[in-house]
Amino acid sequence: MTVRNAILGLLAQQPRHGYELRAAFEALVGGADMWDVKPAQIYTTLARLEEAGLVSRDSVEQDGGPEKLVYSLTPAGHDELAGWFRAGVATEHQRDEFFVKLMVSLYSGEADPYQVIRAQRNRLYQDLHDLTARRNGVDGRRELAQIFLLDKSIMHLEADLRWLDLLEARLDDIRRQPLPQPQVRPRGRPRKS
Amino acid sequence: MSLISAVNLTKVYGSGDTAVRALDNVSLQVEPGEFVAVMGPSGCGKSTLLHLLGGLDRPTSGTVTIDGHSLSDLSDARLTELRRHKIGFIFQFFNLIPVLNAVENAALPVTLDGVRQAEAKERATKWLTRFGLGDRLDHRPDQLSGGQQQRVAVARALVADPALILADEPTGNLDTRSSEEIAALLRQVANEWGRSVVVVTHDPRIAAHADRIVFLKDGAIVDQTILEPRDSHNEAVVAEKMMAIGD
Structure with a gap:
């Protein structure tokens, strides 16, 4: 669209x-x-x-x-x-691969969720470093679109990093609770009793 | 050789049942010209670490060596002397003296150290001019913006020609734009003038300027990230990242 x-x-x-x-x-x-x-x-x-x-x-x-x-x-x-122009635009935040990875680590026990969060944080900081360096090199008068997009990306990264901090702080609580289990219904017609 | 070498630093406040372990067996090396950001939640021990590195406080156990001098071997008088010559401090609150102008504020550490007034002012003027304050030299703090005041504070930290700059939430009191300027300035201090910079911050955008980020939690280092300098030929990769992040 x-x-x-x-x-x-x-x-x-x-x-x-x-x-x-x-x-x-x-x-x-x-x-x-x-x-x-x-x-x-x-x-x-x-x-x-x-x-x-x-x-x-x-x-x-x-x-x-x-x-x-x-x-x-x-x-x-x-x-x-x-x-x-009159209408607002919806933004997509639901389908997040990192989020799914974290949940898989919690359910499967195949990876330490703290480690998963840290790996993601390292990646985001590297991205933030790259974009910040690039932002500093962009000419604000000639490259307006770049400035707008870089600012957006930098601010999204900041928010994502804050979200990781929140997840990490809550992980201890989360791990004490049972994980929600999927409801698996038997297929086909219910049997007559 | 590392400029700072901190080995197995532990700091315990209080004693007995009420003892709080603010720092637990932390080791950290910082190289000349390296810019390190220390991050972590409130109460994680960030500021305690900075105070021990700067000789403002003494560890319960462990050692700090700065430029070959072991801080624990020094008397209080010698420690003060080493702090004045080797280390420049920057704080969240700029701590400028209201009745002195920019040059007098920036010159203060070396004036106190017995350097001639004229030379002290000349050195201060040199740093202030580099930091874009050449036309604000005789302004008092209340005549300067927050960002400008913090630049005076950075000049003051550099005037004694220290090898190490320690900054505790240097942008905590600044708007986003001024924060970016101070972070870029600290980056320059490391790159162009070869000083080591250690910054305690909770602001990811400041940390993004660093060479390395150290994460503290509950008084211990839980993680470190080494940030690779951006390859300027790799614009397409960055653009791809931006698209991935943006939408």
Whole structure:
């Protein structure tokens, strides 16, 4: 949905060709390193948007070259874009591999959960170190997207580290309690008594 | 040779049933030019460790050696002298003297040490200018922002040309932006001027500037992380991390 809505916004700015859209998107997010969008994704998305009546397509003749397809935003597309700006965006924090790893260590007894937390903390500190060094080297006037994203990542890392501290502090309590066991129901119809 | 070598440090406060073991058999080496962050929950022994490393307190058992001098062999007078020449301290509260201006505050440790006024001020001015305070030299603390006051405090810690800087929550009293500046400054103190820096902090963003993080819990070192310097050619890897963290 992100790429789709960004395309609507970029077309609201001005009508564009497909490859021009891709370049504009990459500039917006701070470079292809940040978010590498494939041409196929741009064209499939444009086709769907056209089908939904949110963008329109025109052929434009070029001097001595083949015709080019130029896309522009329809009034319905404008409404869609306005709706996107009005609404908040949900963030995904549930599916966390580290969290699952910690729970597996608690259930299986195959690893010391304290050690699992420490390994994760070491990893996050290394990431924080890398991003902080990078943040210090970024030119705040020219690389705005990078600054925004680096700040976001740094702040997320801080929160994750605080969360690890909390987990570690609570682990003693948690380990004294029985772990919730899965409810396994017999398959098939219940037997008649 | 390590600049600091702490071996089997134990510190017990009180005695008998009420004795509290603030530090339990902690050993730590710090190399010249190394920046070490000490982290851990409140009451884990961070500040006790810093006080023992700086000779502000004596351990119940164990030894601290700084630049070849064993602190336990020194008399109180010699210990004070070693502290003045080898160690610079930075605290959470900047502890600047309100009636003195930036230069006079920063020059204070060497003025007390008998260095001529003119030379002391010249040294202080040199550090303050390096820290971007060249146009604030005659400002008193109440005319400076928190971040600027802490930079004066860092200059004061360096003015006697110590090999070691010890900082106890140096950014605890600063906003995020000033904290970042002080952390970057301490990084520079280690990198460019080759001083060893040991910082006690609870702030991960300060610790992120260090070469190594030591984690204390219940008076013992439970973990250490060595932070690899970022490879500038590895931007794509960092970008990938950012994406993974961001969404």
